[in-house]
Amino acid sequence: MAKQGVDPDELTQPFWDAANEQRLVIQNCVDCDRLQHPPSNTCRDCDDGGALEWKQVSGRGTIYNYGVVHDCPVRLLQEDQPFNLAVIMLDDDPGIQMYSHLPGVPVDDVPVGAAVEVIFEPSANGQLVPEWRVIDG
């Protein structure tokens, strides 16, 4: 599915740069050693807003949940309706979620709980975007 392009901003530049190198990085608080996603300018758990770093993660996870989108507000995706939209929980920290269209998985036939691994797909302006595919077997 062709996604809109991405214009990285100051906050997310490291995330998108890593994606272009086919690496998945997630913000991590140096003080409380806790991942957070989506990214933010400060740690959401430290009262004094702990220092943040970008930490490479394994790129493995499980399908936590999904819905089937039949009426999408994003114009570019409307021609692909209906499509799966799943939430992936990272193996590195099952509290951290990422979205996926689950390429290759039939619509509304999503194996909740299945293992997945990250892949990177080009968006409309060439920026690579993390996606997830089911690991066979």
Add this chain to the structure above:
Amino acid sequence: MTTPTAPDSMYRNDEGLGIWEHRGKVAAVGVGHAPTSRRWDGRPETCVGAITIDALRKAIDDAGVAPDQIDGLVVVPVTTTGAFWEAGKPLPMDVIQSFNQTDDPLDGIAKLSAEWLLKNMPELTNVNFTMYGPGCMSNALNVTAQAVGDGLTHTCLVVKSWHNFEGRYYQGGANAGAALPGTPAITQLWGGPASYSTALQFAEYCRKYGKTHEMMAPFMENSRRNGLRFPEGYWAQHRPEELGPEDYLASRWIAKPANLFDNDIPIMMSGAYLFSTAERAADMKQKPVYILNHASSNTRPRSLLPTLDEVEADTARTGRKIYEGAGITADDLSFENMYDGFSLFHQFHLEGLGYRGIKFGEALDFYQTDISIEGPNPVSPSGGNVGSGRSRVWMHTDCIQQLQGRAGARQVTGVKPEVGVSGGPMPLGGNYTVWSASPD
């Protein structure tokens, strides 16, 4: 006058705060609603500012208060249903010139400031307290109750309005663009519609507890039935259609398992109330409805979407806060009017409250019993957004009117209306009010 946004200190976010210090000392009296419409027709007299003035004047008249006795105004400044005035679109100068303007030409058209209202309601000569309650009426009510209790204002109007323009909900703007900025791209590239998060929580709920989407049908039918008895509401005014199980379940999906009717219909509307101290309210035209407590949740999910575990933990916490501050238990509730827009999360609110003793995973079974206004266990007697369109206001109006005994065809008859609770919006993050026919 510069209007501040309510500070965090106005809200009761924590457990363990004890009985609300102003319990029973603040009352709602007047109610005012403007006529609803599906979308703005472009006329000055139907713009969001104009309908807000209409609702406010009706609330004042309903309370029987002279306008110069009003010294406070709490406003929700955001009025969009998801429709925005597109950049570059010509301004409606005929509308703008019909009102006294602020520095923002879209004030009164696509947003609403307290300053704009005061400039266009010259009868409000003594308002010296204004404040913004962001988001929705539930928030603004908490602010108003606390402000009156704290003595910042003694007779205060509170209003929430919505504008809806041509075009499809949340389409256009960034969603129609070729690229997104990096930060919103992390959450928006995948194209989940507004009800997607709730749909996923509902899906998880069904998997965990062995429930189905079909089990929502009695709730939807009951809500529309109640909404059709709400003369101020959109469906009653424009499309008096019942919503039986066949129609509900045959509706197209938006984000399966959320279908069209699980998404509330965006409309133009305005609802206003007049609050006062219990002492002053005693002499007003309508019976006072006393505020026993207000409570809030500012919990955020750990990551992109709230999990079912996070939802259940927070609704339970919210229930405890509601009861603790009001000095009541679930057994004291005559009815509940928790938020329902989207319909698929109403059960989370019910279970968090422990309404009629129901526990996690039991609400959809409860929906299969008598939840009508004639029965002993009324669920959403307002009909909520399902029954009257997107406002996040009906539930509050209904609590006031039920306890005043003037809910008309919606009046609960299977229980004596003594205490009600309303609020929302989302199960994680919301504001709640406990209403009572008696200050005790």
